[in-house]
Amino acid sequence: MEDTYRVMTQRQPPLEKMSHVMHTKVKVPRDKPCIVLEGNAGTIISWNAYTTVDKSATFTSEADNFVAKNIVFKGCIISVLPFNGGRVAGFITARGRKSAEEMTGFVFKAGTVVKNGNAHSYLGRAYRAYSRVIWHDTEFSDVVVPQGWQACNQHEENLEYAEVKCHGPGSNLSKCVRWLKKLQEQDVQKFTDISYIDQDGWLANQP
Structure with missing residues (x-):
């Protein structure tokens, strides 16, 4: 119930x-x-x-x-369903920012991504310029396609996509897009810290 x-x-x-x-x-x-x-x-x-x-x-x-x-x-867990009967790879995220100064983005920490049936998927695609998506300490099944990401006609140098300390069959970066950001653990800390989602101080106003 x-x-x-x-x-x-x-x-x-x-x-x-x-x-x-x-x-x-x-x-x-x-x-x-x-x-x-x-x-x-x-x-x-x-x-x-x-x-x-x-x-x-x-x-x-x-x-x-x-x-x-x-x-x-x-x-x-993130459970990926087949897109178009599994004939086409889907996208787990679609993210965009208006500028490089915008402190927003998707950050996934310590999770698991699994497949349903014959699903296969990109970790993300650029919905707008300056898209930011970071996966940290995540277990990827083989649902993730080798390229990992799509720029979707956006300027690749403006995209901030990263996979840090991820593991599992889908975490192999040998065939991943060359413009994937090479972030270190210390670089990711500002995104996984609670202050990242408290830009306007709303947490301090909680009862």
């Missing part, structure tokens, strides 16, 4: 910290931004559904500025 939880806003009392194992599905709706969901040490949220990916996810956030702290979401 799926549980429904009332999501608190900034002006409401803080959420009580969750503990132990919770068997539930969590969804943050689009109209509830700026949420901090915090667990105690050992908090696990699990939801063992095995239908389509859009219906079986343990956790879904449609809102901006969401943070989960001290929580393990079991079953939260």
Whole structure:
């Protein structure tokens, strides 16, 4: 049975910290931004559904500025479905920035990417110029195509795509695009630090 939880806003009392194992599905709706969901040490949220990916996810956030702290979401993986019957490679991300100064982008840390059936996919494509997508410490199955990325007619020198400390069959960079950024661990720290998503200070305003 799926549980429904009332999501608190900034002006409401803080959420009580969750503990132990919770068997539930969590969804943050689009109209509830700026949420901090915090667990105690050992908090696990699990939801063992095995239908389509859009219906079986343990956790879904449609809102901006969401943070989960001290929580393990079991079953939260990126599961890639076949595109066009598997005859064409799909794209896991499509990202763009208007300028190099814009402090936005997709950053994936310590996750898993798996395939469904005969799916195969690029890690990302440039939706606009200055696209930024970083995968860090991620397990890639063989769903990832050897080239890894597509520029889609954008200037390659403006794109910031990186794979750092990734592993698994899909992490082999020997045939990856030559313009992939060679970031070091210290370069990635500014993107994986909590300050990266707190550019406007909204975290400091949490109750």
